[in-house]
């Protein structure tokens with residue numbers, strides 16, 4: 001069954017990459033779907049090989065994780081598609097639907113990468129907290145609430161820049177949000193796990209920039225799958241910090257910024273040649289994204 005799913009998805013993804021007739025909105029959408037599916041499948045597959053239990057068969061383990069990782073990728077893609085509704089309907093409440101989907105998709109991917117049984121681990125990120133439900137945990141403690149350090153660090157950066165906390169949008173979205181001073185070049189930005197947008201900017205609505213920034217927020221979360229690759233090293237961590245991370249703090253390492261930096265364009269004209277900017281703009285506008293701004 002799993003092998004069949006993999007083969008079918010491969011045919012689908014391969015077909016999409018070959019459909020290069022012309023670069024259009026549909027082509028970009030297929031490309032982003034393929035990226036999200038493959039990112040989930042490949043990161044979970046590699047993770048499952050790293051975390052493979054002794055005695056299990058490598059190919060079988062990797063194939064299962066690859067299939068579940070791809071499923072997580074489809075859910076991640078669908079969650080990003082919901083973001084356009086924030087822009088279209090000028091309604092922040094769609095952020096909750098998108099965020100729930102993204103947490104589900106990534107729960108499935110992390111779980112597959114750790115070779116845990118499907119559905120045995122779920123998380124939901126809310127403001128500066130990660131709520132975890134771990135059904136594998138034999139103790140009473142299946143339910144944990146952990147601090148997300150980078151939600152606090154991101155907030156501190158905004159406070160240092162004298163941005164004001166946007167309490168209303170923070171409550172409406174479940175994500176810590178700030179209002180930025182007006183700046184002709186940027187309508188919004190995301191620091192770690194906190195979002196800042198301008199209100200009443202002349203060029204772009206606050207809802208469009210929010211949907212764009214929320215895609216970056218999701219990209220940050222997706223790259224946390226690399227934490228699961230470090231599980232073998234966690235055995236070497238001394239008892240005291242380990243206990244803190246197991247109970248109170250989820251170490252949300254900003255892997256994403258390393259990848260983002262590799263894509264950074266020095267010339268503003270080529271801004272969307274940065275893959276992550278292109279992805280964010282596509283999901284915010286649900287329209288073709290031109291690679292040359294002028």
Ligand SMILES: [Zn+2]
Pocket residue numbers: 212213216276277280
């Ligand atoms: Zn951006």
